[in-house]
Amino acid sequence: MDLDTLEKVLSILQREYKKWNAPVVTLIKERTNDPYKILISTVLSLRTQDKTTHKAAERLFKVADTPQKMVRLSEKEIEKLIYPVGFYRTKAKNIKKISEILLKEYNGRVPDDLDELLKLPGVGRKTANLVITLGYGKLGICVDTHVHRISNRLGIVKTKTPFETEMELRKILPKKWWIEYNDMLVSLGQTICRPIRPKCDICPLRDYCPKICVKNMEKNDV
């Protein structure tokens, strides 16, 4: 896709996506720029629904919204607070461990550096990028499965892993779009451009999408 088309597509999307009121995966429900809350709620959100995540985060933060408070809770206590998010045992363990590391190695602060964040257990590129962009206002590209899938469907990139997608987008996506790109594609992904049975008939990007009219996406098609 050439740059002019890309700009056009993103402009259309920017105009439309807020109307859908899609639950925004990338943000916890109450807008915050507290890096610790963003970090923990993003860990909570992995492979689980937004509503479940929001409730769990609310319950958890009522008891512990700083690493200092978090480390006083046992894994079991954290598990009870965050249930029923998916993988709650793993996540409880990671949340406790992350909080301990933050206290021991970073003076209780969440690092603002991608590579430092990636060392934390349960923190991958999606989570790390989200923390530096939302928590610290740094430029980053956050690639989840929506961003990966739709970037490929539209022909913006041709990649097979989210990591490659992030690297490609880093090259071709104008910087002014970096932050909003994730929000827009997630909204589109949840409402219209779903993994299976996408609603192409009501998609604002149908004129620009090479996948239009594909009745059923192939099993392993993005």
Place this chain on the structure above:
DNA sequence: AAAACGGGGGC
């Protein structure tokens, strides 16, 4: 009842 949903880590 069954399929769909969505990141990270260990090997």
Place this chain on the structure above:
DNA sequence: GCCCCAGTTTT
């Protein structure tokens, strides 16, 4: 590259 981690929602 393959498999594990666990729940809710949709079909």
